[in-house]
Amino acid sequence: MSDKKGLPKRSENYSEWYNELVRKADLAENSPVRGCMVIKPYGYAIWEKMQQQLDKMFKDTGHTNAYFPLFVPKSFLEKEEGHAEGFAKECAVVTHYRLKADPNKKGALIADPDSKLEEELIVRPTSEAVIWHTYRSWIQSYRDLPILVNQWANVVRWEMRTRLFLRTAEFLWQEGHTAHASAEEAKAETKQMLDVYAEFVEQYMAVPVIKGTKTANERFAGADDTLCIEALMQDGKALQAGTSHFLGQNFAKAFDVKFLNKQNQQEYVWGTSWGVSTRLMGALIMAHSDDNGLVLPPKLAPIQVVIVPIYKTEEQLNNLTETIQTIQKELKAKGISVKFDDRDSLTPGFKFADWELRGVPVRLALGERDLANGTIEVSRRDKERGEEGAKTVESIAGIADKIEALLADIQVNIYQKAHNFREANISKVDSYEEFKKVLNEKGGFILAHWDGTSETEQKIKEETKATIRCIPLEMPEEAGVCMLTGKPSKQRVVFAVAY
RNA sequence: CGGGAUGUAGCGCAGUCUGGUAGCGCGCCACGUUCGGGAUGUGGAGGUCGUGGGUUCGAAUCCCGCCAUCCCGACCA
CATH class of the missing domain: 3.30.930.10 (Bira Bifunctional Protein; Domain 2)
Structure with missing residues (x-):
């Protein structure tokens, strides 16, 4: 370790x-x-x-x-004024269409002054x-x-x-x-x-x-x-x-x-x-994602299921391969993308960690012991190592159906976790003091009243780095007063520090 | 564009103060033993020391210039 x-x-x-x-x-x-x-x-x-x-x-x-x-x-780009102002400061500009050997430095190239464009081209922003x-x-x-x-x-x-x-x-x-x-x-x-x-x-x-x-x-x-x-x-x-x-x-x-x-x-x-x-x-x-790596929702995972064989000898691998290929075929028939990780020279432990890092939703491990019992080990990536239910042993019979259901469950569970996290990190505040405190100690989305002016928004941004992320569409109207200026407000807006 | 730092093997770094055979870890290659949660031993390959100049018998190391990158700010739908 x-x-x-x-x-x-x-x-x-x-x-x-x-x-x-x-x-x-x-x-x-x-x-x-x-x-x-x-x-x-x-x-x-x-x-x-x-x-x-x-x-x-x-x-x-x-x-x-x-x-x-x-x-x-x-x-x-000059035609729409607001548009031009908004993007002008971050544009790549093409000025020439040809290079030539630098007369002053062997092997170097310079933009040929004779190839200067009549009108400069902007790489689209x-x-x-x-x-x-x-x-x-x-x-x-x-x-x-x-x-x-x-x-x-x-x-x-x-x-x-x-x-x-x-x-x-x-x-x-x-x-x-x-x-x-x-x-x-x-x-x-x-x-x-x-x-x-x-x-x-x-x-x-x-x-x-x-x-x-x-x-x-x-x-x-x-x-x-x-x-x-x-x-x-x-x-x-x-x-x-x-x-x-x-x-x-x-x-x-x-x-x-x-x-x-x-x-x-x-x-x-x-x-x-x-x-x-x-x-x-x-x-x-x-x-x-978590401290062990990426966590991908099944619907977007390039590899949804990875199968790791556990073996010592080539003969043992051959024994496993047959069963694995059958499982692989069953999963593929259901439209599930499967990877059989038969890389030799890597230990199972390394592969486990590697696929965890890459966020593959479901990992199957099959060894001789399983083969004898007709079972297979199933690990789900949406639960952390050692967490209840992260790893189970299932019978090989009917495994494809179980995995199909498991993938659907993981998709839902991942959303639910993210949703719970967000709900736990939405705060309603009614004073600027409280706003700053929550922002500092907890972060997250903060629902607060705002007087609707750019000046107020700007001032809050300068003082706290938080911006109004949006005026939410699906939130009930609620009368209140702006946390900074005390002017009336009809609705709470969403503040946060943003990426 | 301001402040700070760094450029040495694929990656991460030591060596620079005090000039004298270019090193370590990881990774890579070969072979052996391993293999149910990140194995291990032996052998091996790999470097214009960012770049241009200067000082010197001799420069990764000292001096000057340049370039690049990173961090903090400014900037940013």
Whole structure:
């Protein structure tokens, strides 16, 4: 037993635990380019599962995929004022299209001064600008609407401080961009996609979220309204898991996108955009994992069941292999992904720890003893080592049905644990003193009254680092007074320190 | 962009003060013994000491410049 191979404890250093976990579970690593990451095969497999499910949900709600270019002419970005201001400080800019040998230094390359671009190209920080420019030529009549398009892409935002998955300079995401003939329809779309995100995060990632509206301060640059889902991490900090924006007619006006309505009148198009990114990976990791490693919900685990044979001789392995392959076949028939870990030269103990680290929901261990008894050892990852029910011995007969049920149970249990944690970490406070105290000692979501002004929000942020995560959609109205200014308030809002 | 620190084997580090054959742990390769919770022994491979210059008989070590990275702040849907 050496703890050199173990993770730091969450309780001792949460952020170091996170960093090490991402690395040790083979999810991602830092790249030679500052702020950018290499997503490793195992991490990418999880992202692919997320993509597949989300993509299905988008298509089920009538959307289709398309692809727009990586580069945005600078002039496009200038068109929507709020949008330009919001992103200008973090853009990668392409100025040249050719390299040449450096005359002053052998073997070195420089940007060829003769290849300077007439107009600089911006690596997209988001695609509203290119897409609305394109929509201009796609839309003439109300008959061309709505346009319901999504794209899977990478974007670049030159962040000062980055962390694997949570904030990287380049990240993968999807961005939906829709165009509608009326404000009502666009608003309904905005809400619909928020609901899709919430369903995905809760049902598949097993992470409970609060749906809400962003305050003006936190709103997307160029939107009239931003809806979001907010999740709570195990260290008491909030993570914005997805956003859906009602763009009003802002981009239509900036890019002159009009349509002729049924009354034969020109009208500006109404827009929405919505996105989730590889940051969801961060949410998934932080919401469920423990000091032994990753804990993955079965619905998103690339490997749902791993089988570890326990043997001494090659002959013993051969005896086990037959039974294991039968079990493997039965599980696969049920659509369960199974890995038979027959790596020689690694001890069972090492494999147990290794698969725990990688978050595989169910582990089966089979040895000679089991074979003689017709049994198999079943371990569930959602319970900690030694916890009641973490490990059981089951009969091999009918094992596939049991595992299928177990996977479903794990999915529910993981959600329930995260939900219980969040409920235990939502506090209602009525004074600023209490607010600061709870924030310091406990963290989590804090429900408090706020007078609705940006000044108050700003002041609280400066003094406590907590921001208004959202004005919740599904919480009863309640009269009260702002905890800072004492002015009247009709509803509590959600405060938290955020990632 | 301010403050602090660090660049030595794939990874983590010692060696630098006081210049003199480049080391340790993990990992890797081979073979043996192991194998029901992170095994172990023996042998082996692997290094432009970030980079450019200077001082010196001799530089990882001293001096100057540059580059890069990390941490704290500022910044951040």
